[in-house]
Amino acid sequence: MNVRIGTFNVLNLARPGERYYPDEAPYSVAEYEEKAAWTAGQLRRMAADLVGFQEVFHEEALRDVCGRSGRFDGATVVAPGADGVSGPRLGLATRLPLAEPVSTVVDFPDGLDAVVDGVGLPVGTFSRPVLRARVVLDPALDTPATVFVAHLKSKRPIRDPQAPEHDPREEALGKARALVRRAAEAAALRFLVLDEVVGNARPAFVLGDLNDAARAVSTDIVMGDAPSRSWPRAAADRRAYWDRLLYSTYEMNARRVGRDISYTHVFNGHYETLDHVLVSQEFHDRNPDRIGEVSTLRYFNDHLFDSQLGDERRGRVVSDHGQVVAEVSLR
Template identity: 80%
Template sequence: MDVKIGTFNVLNLARPGERFYPDERPYSAAEYEEKAAWIANQLRLMDADLVGFQEVFHEEALRDVCARSGQFPDATVVAPGADGSSGPRLGLVTRLPLDGPVTAVTDFPPGTDVAVDGVGLPVGTFSRPVLRAPVVLDPAEGTTSTVFVAHLKSKRPIRDPRAPDHDPREEALGKARALIRRAAEAAALRFLVLDEIVGNARPTIVVGDLNDAVRAVTTDVIMGDSPSRFWPSDPEDRRAYWDRLLYSAHELTVRRTGRDVSYTHVFNGHYENLDHVLVSQEFYERNPQRIAEVSYLRYLNDHLVDSQLSNDRRDRIASDHAQLVAEIHLL
């Protein structure tokens, strides 16, 4: 049996006529129709059993585009807190059964604020609350996985509004502030993941826009460090390390195919993988006790444009991110 798990940053999905950012005009009825049709078509191309969404402003709009796709009859569609006044939120659609409610996690878990050597993480909440969903991957076998949908802070600077525009010193500080928030959110997400995977055989999947590359520090924080070839030497200690790791579907696919021509975002000529599917050891092909394997990772990125090379201008209809679909073969 195969299941397909996807992630989709929809770029400001909001109802027509309703302002979603103070400096952005609302979508006209015609714009919304075009955007909803584009998203629905991408969902048909993805053909995923479960999709985690980022940048959802109205749950009603998410339900609309999922219905238009024709892919999710009788499916569960949720976007907790996406009421138009709470900023961009996360959403989820699944035609797989749920083994409990989908919950939104706003506050960081206890322990993330511990200072060491005078350095702490002065952030206590996710900028976009993380979704946690218990999903039944295989009803016949009763195989349930915890799925997290995440959208970490972007690289866009957090600027002091009193600072003059284009001040290079303030730009440097703004990027550092954004990195601190993204790092804190990564550590807090790591705590949530560890609560799920350590000391049990509970499979876990993280999908979303993590706003950094697969081996960037913040993404690495979420995944954890694997033991080196000779350390630790004690087998029990090594098993403890394996038990708390996540693996990138991107890296697993590249290792199998021997090629890496992927990207999920293009900005100022830089091609980056900011969107990810991460899986626990229960999906790792080298684990003899695995229950499944990531067999393939698809990138839907033909709509992305390099503004340094093309005269085409990006509009508000198509997303500025690629969509990812991980195909998982259950054993």
């Protein structure tokens, strides 16, 4: 049995006529129809059994595009808190049965009140509440898996509103503030993952826009540290490391095909993979006790273009991110 798991940043999915940001005009009816048709078409191309969404402003709009896709008839489609006034939220559409209700996590878990040189992290909540679901991968075998959908803080600077615009020093400080928040959110997400995977054979996925590359520090925090070839020496200690790791399907795919040709975002001429599907050791092909393995990884990014190469400008009706789908072959 094969299961397809995907992630999709839909870029401000909101109902027509309703302002989603103070400085953004609402979608017209025509714009919304075009955006809904495009989004539904991408969902058909992805052909996923489960998709985690980012930047959902109205749950009703998410239900609409999933319905138009024809992929999620009778499925679960939710976007908790996406009421149009609470900012962008995360969503989930799954044809797989739920083992328990979908929940969200706003506050950081206990133990994240870290102090560095006498200064504590000034962050205690997720900027976009993490969505947590437990689904049944194979109903015939009653195989549950935990799914986290996340959208970590972007690289966009957190600016002091009193600072002069285009001040290079404030731009540097703003990026540092954004990095502190993203790193803190990554550590908090890591704590949530550890609560699910340590000391058991429960599989897990992390889906979402992590706003950095696979080996960026913040993404590395979410995945955890792997043992080296020679350390730790004790087999039990090495197994403990593997038990708590997550693995990047991006890296697994690049290793298998021998080249890296993937990206999910283009900004100022920089091609980056910001959107990820991370899996626990239960899906790693080197694990003799795996319950499945990642067989393929597909990127849907042909709508992205490099604005540095021409005058073409992307409209609001398509996403500024590519979509990612990992296919898992269950044993």
